[in-house]
Amino acid sequence: MDIALRGLHVALGELGLLCIILVLVEVAWGASGRGVLRAKIASLAGTILSFAHWAVSGLYYVGHYGPEVKPVIKAGSWPWAHAIFMESKEHVFLFLPFLMILILFLVWKYGDRLREEREPRFSIFAVGVTAIFVYVLMITSGFVISAGYRM
Amino acid sequence: MNRKYNPFQLSSLSLGTSVTIVAIVVMTLVAELNGGFKGFLTDLSGHHWVSKGLLASGLFLVTWLASALALREEPRRMRAWALVVVGISLLGVMVIFLFYLAHFLTA
Numbered sequence: 051m052d053i054a055l056r057g058l059h060v061a062l063g064e065l066g067l068l069c070i071i072l073v074l075v076e077v078a079w080g081a082s083g084r085g086v087l088r089a090k091i092a093s094l095a096g097t098i099l100s101f102a103h104w105a106v107s108g109l110y111y112v113g114h115y116g117p118e119v120k121p122v123i124k125a126g127s128w129p130w131a132h133a134i135f136m137e138s139k140e141h142v143f144l145f146l147p148f149l150m151i152l153i154l155f156l157v158w159k160y161g162d163r164l165r166e167e168r169e170p171r172f173s174i175f176a177v178g179v180t181a182i183f184v185y186v187l188m189i190t191s192g193f194v195i196s197a198g199y200r201m
Numbered sequence: 202m203n204r205k206y207n208p209f210q211l212s213s214l215s216l217g218t219s220v221t222i223v224a225i226v227v228m229t230l231v232a233e234l235n236g237g238f239k240g241f242l243t244d245l246s247g248h249h250w251v252s253k254g255l256l257a258s259g260l261f262l263v264t265w266l267a268s269a270l271a272l273r274e275e276p277r278r279m280r281a282w283a284l285v286v287v288g289i290s291l292l293g294v295m296v297i298f299l300f301y302l303a304h305f306l307t308a
Contacts, residue, residue, distance in 0.1 A: 104254065108250070108251060108254070111250065112248050112250070112251065130305055133301065133304070133305040133308075134298070134301045134302050134305050137301045138294075138297050138298045138301050140250055141225060141226075141229045141250075141253070141297050142293070142294050142297055142298075144225045144253065144254055144257055145222050145225065145290055145293060145294075148217070148218045148221050148222065148257075148261055149218065149286070149290065151214070151218070151261075152214055152215065152218050152286060155209065155211070155214050156211070159209060159211075169276060169277075169279040169280055170279065172279075172280050172283065173211070173279050173280060173282070173283035176280075176283040176284060176286075176287050177283055177286055177287065179287075180286070180287045180290045180291065183291075183294075184290070184294065187294065
């Protein structure tokens, strides 16, 4: 069960990241018509995925990571993998669902004006790139934490 | 003058997002430095991290919906609001990481 939850949390996170990338690609391509529709679907999917990710990750973290994985990392050669990277990861992650809601709003409200107006495009890009940065931090930290478990 | 209530505006959503991120950072630091606060969070839902998420969600909703009463849609300020969210997010990431780094090195 813990392997399934761990795998699911990784998959949901990476799918969420893919959705934001899709949004930015559509916006960068001068979204209109079908491009705007694709951006809207991607932003909605990304937001739903971020909340699903939150729920699944929470289940894994509380039910398995805390009692089973954390003690192993803390007793191993890389205790800082938990003390620094996991502690940071579990709290910085909480920014993501709210950033995704903001991107969702921007795309749905201003989608039809993206071709003509720079301000909405800039805003979507700024918040979108920030969300991508946070996702990449999550993936990198996850790698370090997994390595710390194996050390 | 009566103004129609419109929560779907960038200013109130951005403010909600920013305030929530700041609250997450503050709760994170205070919980590590104050065992009583961490205990309060744990008692709230059974786990401190779950409680932080629930409180953050509640704060987001309240800040977003309440600020929509006072703020107006200002298209000229769209870029500024987006940059506020970006700045606070990046600062939040840095503060949390540096805090745990220092916490580990000085423990």
